[in-house]
Amino acid sequence: MTDPQAEKSPLKVWLVEWFALGNLAFLALDIYMAHSINQFTHWAEWTPVVFSLGVPIVLLPGVLARRHRTGTARFAGMSVGIASVLLGIVGMVLHLESTFFSEQTLKALIYAAPFAGPLSYTGVGLLLILNRLEPDDSPHWGTWIIFLALCGFVGNLSLSLCDHAQNGFFHPTEWISVAASAFAVSFLLIAVIRPQEIWFLKWCVAMMLLQVIVGLLGFALHLIADFTGPAANLTTNLIYGAPIFAPLLFPNLAILAAIGIWELQSSRMIETAVV
Numbered sequence: 020m021t022d023p024q025a026e027k028s029p030l031k032v033w034l035v036e037w038f039a040l041g042n043l044a045f046l047a048l049d050i051y052m053a054h055s056i057n058q059f060t061h062w063a064e065w066t067p068v069v070f071s072l073g074v075p076i077v078l079l080p081g082v083l084a085r086r087h088r089t090g091t092a093r094f095a096g097m098s099v100g101i102a103s104v105l106l107g108i109v110g111m112v113l114h115l116e117s118t119f120f121s122e123q124t125l126k127a128l129i130y131a132a133p134f135a136g137p138l139s140y141t142g143v144g145l146l147l148i149l150n151r152l153e154p155d156d157s158p159h160w161g162t163w164i165i166f167l168a169l170c171g172f173v174g175n176l177s178l179s180l181c182d183h184a185q186n187g188f189f190h191p192t193e194w195i196s197v198a199a200s201a202f203a204v205s206f207l208l209i210a211v212i213r214p215q216e217i218w219f220l221k222w223c224v225a226m227m228l229l230q231v232i233v234g235l236l237g238f239a240l241h242l243i244a245d246f247t248g249p250a251a252n253l254t255t256n257l258i259y260g261a262p263i264f265a266p267l268l269f270p271n272l273a274i275l276a277a278i279g280i281w282e283l284q285s286s287r288m289i290e291t292a293v294v
Contacts (some may be wrong), residue, residue, distance in 0.1 A: 028085045029155050031282050035164065036082045036096075039074060039146045039273060043103065046139060047071035048264075053136070055167075055258050065114070067140065070106060074099055078147075087150055096147045101143030110137025134183075135174040140172050161282030162214045168276035169207040176200035176270050182265065192240060199233040199269065202226060207276060210283075218281050226271035227280070234273070237266025 028036065039160055047068050054064040077099055100189025114137060153160050179200055183193040206226045209219060241261035248256030257263055 021270055028087055028150075031156050032087070032150055032160075032280055033082075033085050034278055035146055035150055035275070036078075036087055038278070039143050039150075040082055042139070042143045042271070043071050043074040043078075043099070045071075052258055052264075053262070067106060067110065067137070067293065070102070088155075088166060093151050094148075096151050100144040100147030100151070103140045103147070105144075107137045107139065107141030110140065111135070113137075116287055129290050135177045138174050139171075142167055142174075143291045158286055161279045161286065162211060164279030164282065165207055165214075166211050168272050169204060169211060169271040171275070172200050172203040172207060173270070175272065176204060178265065178268075182262070190239060193215060195233060196237055196266065196269070203230055203269075203272070203276075210280065220284055223280055224277065227277050230273040231270040234266045234269025234271070237269065238263070 050071065054068070057064075059065060071229070079196045081087055081095055084092065086092050087096055100159040146164075149163050149167070153163060174178045176197065179193075183197070186193075188194060203226060206223050209216075209225050213219065241263050244261040245256040246253065246265060248260045250256045250259065
């Protein structure tokens with residue numbers, strides 16, 4: 020008999036593995052640009068960059084083989100997942116320690132290093148752990164995926180508020196990301212609470228398409244702001260100006276949520292057909 024644990028991962032699970040690998044690897048560039056603002060004053064600021072650069076070396080063999088629950092692939096994914104969770108939590112504490120822990124005011128929270136930023140590592144790490152602890156055919160796998168996407172949009176909401184509050188929402192368009200994140204949170208929260216409602220999941224898909232549009236619009240606006248920034252060269256504007264990659268969190272999280280919704284819709288249709 021064939022060991023079910025040795026079979027290739029289902030498509031949706033495999034896509035989440037690629038999602039986690041791609042996100043952790045891309046964070047190397049994002050973190051490098053963010054920490055370039057203060058020119059890596061503390062050596063610890065290099066830790067997430069080095070970690071993200073090493074992730075593809077550890078995870079890629081298992082992802083290419085489409086096996087994540089057995090042998091070295093399982094151990095590698097669990098190790099990276101746990102390390103990523105811890106890295107995100109420590110990073111959040113260090114970001115808050117820069118200002119907030121000393122003053123504990125709303126102003127200190129807004130102008131501190133973005134406290135929710137490092138939690139990207141925590142979220143992706145939990146994805147890797149989920150893919151190894153939750154059975155591939157589990158009816159709860161899709162709900163957990165949506166829940167993690169929901170948590171990501173909560174972080175996105177806080178980032179949008181804090182980042183745009185630093186310039187007092189000078190441009191009215193800066194409220195778009197706040198409203199979009201709030202709607203995404205509310206829709207995905209209902210999807211987690213009532214995953215059996217297929218009709219509502221279709222509305223969630225529409226909401227995720229809206230998030231993609233908002234993210235691409237934000238990326239374009241940030242890019243225009245950096246191209247027309249005060250510095251003489253684009254590189255300086257990219258580092259010290261509007262964070263070019265921040266709006267891409269919207270389509271990124273929308274893709275993750277869509278995978279979870281896809282799984283829920285598929286499982287509900289199978290249950291209906293059986294009944």
